[in-house]
Amino acid sequence: ELQQKGLIELNIGRPIKALKKATTFRRHSLDEIKTGSMAGDDDAHRLATALFNRSFVFGEKTIKPFWTVSHTGRVISSNPNIQGENSEKRLSGLKAGLKPGQVLVHADIKQAEPTIIKHLLHFPQERDLYQQYIAATGCTRKDAKPKINTLSYCRNSLAFYRHWPIQAQTALDDYVKVLDRYKMDLFAACRRTRSVTTLTGRTINAEKGLRLHPGMVMNWRIQGTVADVINAACLRLLDHATVVVPLHDAIYAVLPGEQAEIVTEAIADKAHEIGLALTIKADKVFGG
Numbered sequence: 001e002l003q004q005k006g007l008i009e010l011n012i013g014r015p016i017k018a019l020k021k022a023t024t025f026r027r028h029s030l031d032e033i034k035t036g037s038m039a040g041d042d043d044a045h046r047l048a049t050a051l052f053n054r055s056f057v058f059g060e061k062t063i064k065p066f067w068t069v070s071h072t073g074r075v076i077s078s079n080p081n082i083q084g085e086n087s088e089k090r091l092s093g094l095k096a097g098l099k100p101g102q103v104l105v106h107a108d109i110k111q112a113e114p115t116i117i118k119h120l121l122h123f124p125q126e127r128d129l130y131q132q133y134i135a136a137t138g139c140t141r142k143d144a145k146p147k148i149n150t151l152s153y154c155r156n157s158l159a160f161y162r163h164w165p166i167q168a169q170t171a172l173d174d175y176v177k178v179l180d181r182y183k184m185d186l187f188a189a190c191r192r193t194r195s196v197t198t199l200t201g202r203t204i205n206a207e208k209g210l211r212l213h214p215g216m217v218m219n220w221r222i223q224g225t226v227a228d229v230i231n232a233a234c235l236r237l238l239d240h241a242t243v244v245v246p247l248h249d250a251i252y253a254v255l256p257g258e259q260a261e262i263v264t265e266a267i268a269d270k271a272h273e274i275g276l277a278l279t280i281k282a283d284k285v286f287g288g
Helices: 030-036 043-052 087-095 112-121 129-137 141-153 157-161 166-193 214-237 262-273
Strands: 008-011 024-027 056-058 061-063 066-069 075-078 102-109 195-197 203-205 243-247 250-256 280-286
Touching (some): 043 075, 056 087, 087 243, 087 250, 102 112, 102 262, 112 166, 129 166, 141 157, 141 166, 141 214, 166 195, 195 214, 203 214, 262 280
Antiparallel strands (some): 056 061, 243 250
16 A cells, blocks of 8 residues: 555565565655656646746745645645745745736636536526525624535535524525535445546546545545646646746736736636636736
8 A cells, every 4th residue: 555655665575485585665755755746647747747847936035846736636835835825925925036027916716616516516606605594594604604615525415404503404405405416426426436527527536445425525526626727727827927836726827917817818718618607816916
């Protein structure tokens, strides 16, 4: 299992004493593990490899982060983990590297995961599930979001929402029942193949021995689709931008001011390709 995960190099010996061949193993170095994680021919691994070879100014330093790929296809930074910084520090750090004529664009998909889920379940995009919960319970939007979001990725959506106030159950009963049926059908298919596909057709395979549940495979399909859209857009930007940083459902890019619109176009074009109508918000910070 360690060898399959790329953590060691293993040579199995022979149980015959005369052959004098012992079992040996060598632990891979951190650099070997990180480089190995970029091996692949999908957009995520191509993007990780391309970003791995790029350095850029962040604050007072020139950095060259390690980039690896998560199970769902997200491209993740480390050493340093600029994705883990708060938004203010991330913006100020990237802004420090702007040259005259350049602009820093931050483009993000509004309600990316809820939008994809409503698309899959054939519910109208204008239906605001958060607002329905708020109206039924009188809580804040901050409190409503985790209630609605947990529905998608918990083991049993029906059991979870039965702990809600009765008014909220009544308001969202139709949505929860359709969501639960979709998750159970997806789980049944995944149990047979040990894999799930994103809306782009990319396959995410379950690790050997991993116990699956309906919320887990739903998470792979939804977050995997978000990753596919962002990764494809980032790859398109590499020819135009000096800095490209993916972040879940968003992109930071430094590029010439006259090309700023290509960031939102790249995200929208990929979403349109797979039949998604996503709302993209972009903020711009101009250089000197």
